[in-house]
Amino acid sequence: MSSTAGLARFSVNQQTVKQLPLPELADACGKLGISHVGLWREPVQEYGPEAAARLMRDAGLSVTSLCRGGFFTALDPVERSRALHDNRAAIDEAATLGTSTLVLVSGGLPEGSRDLAGARERIADALAELGPYAGERGVQLAIEPLHPMFASDRCVVSTLGQALDLAERFPAEQVGVVVDTYHVWWDDRAPAQIERAAAGGRLASFQLADWITPLPEGVLLGRGQLGDGAVDLRGFRELVDAAGYEGPIEVEIFNPGLWARDGVEVLAETAERYLRHVVAEKR
């Protein structure tokens, strides 16, 4: 397999090389034979959603996801209504960018609360409100289960099973799930849940990052470059393939060590790691 063919499904989430402004990211992708990117709202808003959409289109890039909506667990009605409003804006931005996937970080426990079940129900309430709005615009709300270490402060949806339990309460064209290896690699139930997600048309996005230790303080920025850690990345790729998923494979790494380096060099390295640890057959 030539390296260009090998990159056919590769998508770089812009957080992986956030040191690259959008035009430089587009340019670097062109040079490296990369045809998909995952974008984040803040840099897109700064550049202007229409302008960003045009920039990507002109560079021959498809946008595989927009990060992120969510934060649905507030108890305060004002905060809650602000979140819904903001998520409608995120859906509009996703539609403008031409991506069908809005990634959701659903939200943690409100200050002082210990009610995980209640927080999960408020996520369902928000999905009920936003689902039709998203579906009409061709956008699927993609619940991302986050690693259980984020359950209190970021996302009370901790497993693919939970994410699917939530998603399946709504039409598949409105609500799906994200499979991110960093968050689910430890879970022996993940393979069965990947199958369930794909069978139901819910597998909105497949993302990769490796698991490395020791975790840094706050644990958010400790994701590893592909191949540096404990995750059987190839195995997960084979699982989603076997389940019938044919979409992009997006690499999303938050790592200050990568951000401190030349962005184009990091992007080239990431593509090479992808070919070696994700695409290539095991020797």
Place this chain on the structure above:
Amino acid sequence: MSSTAGLARFSVNQQTVKQLPLPELADACGKLGISHVGLWREPVQEYGPEAAARLMRDAGLSVTSLCRGGFFTALDPVERSRALHDNRAAIDEAATLGTSTLVLVSGGLPEGSRDLAGARERIADALAELGPYAGERGVQLAIEPLHPMFASDRCVVSTLGQALDLAERFPAEQVGVVVDTYHVWWDDRAPAQIERAAAGGRLASFQLADWITPLPEGVLLGRGQLGDGAVDLRGFRELVDAAGYEGPIEVEIFNPGLWARDGVEVLAETAERYLRHVVAEKR
């Protein structure tokens, strides 16, 4: 309920107040009306297992658990045989102390390995070798599922469900599980698994710590004092009660902030937190 009656099931794991040498710990427990302690191998070995057993007995204290055996996942045969040998010694020490519970931290992935399933099978192999030795000495090997954030470097058993899948391959008098709120609080399947554990005579130990953020670098020493965090501690106590568990409730907190303070004061505070956040009915 008087505070002494309220402490009838309370056990302090010595790591919570590790600044207290064994005699001071025994003395403080006597003064505070605490009648159970969980011990760790290193301080017990330093003091001498027989002497420690006598000290506890003379102070009217029962030993509710010994931490820790385990680390069964090595691929290297020499390392593996050393681990089995060491675990037999741990079983002997538990028997000497008169506790029926040896807590296991089962082990992470060997350097460079990405094979979680293989590592879990090596744990089963070790349990098969050690189970009869433990059972004959009245000691139950207690698999502690550790939070998934420890899956690579400490314990590939990440959920109560996995722990029970392993334990149930052996007689209940040989292998059980630990329910530690810090490790399982996020898991919506935990309630059903607690029931399963208790019904099968597998619920060897019930431990408490609270979940606080931000997690510190390395994440090991970030456990919270009871009531300071996100865990519904009373809810978990009610779950184990409803499942028929009548054993001790052991508080095990690793927290440098608590270790820096006067140990007796921390012990008194912990007992008070236990009465307020675990025992007392919700107002």
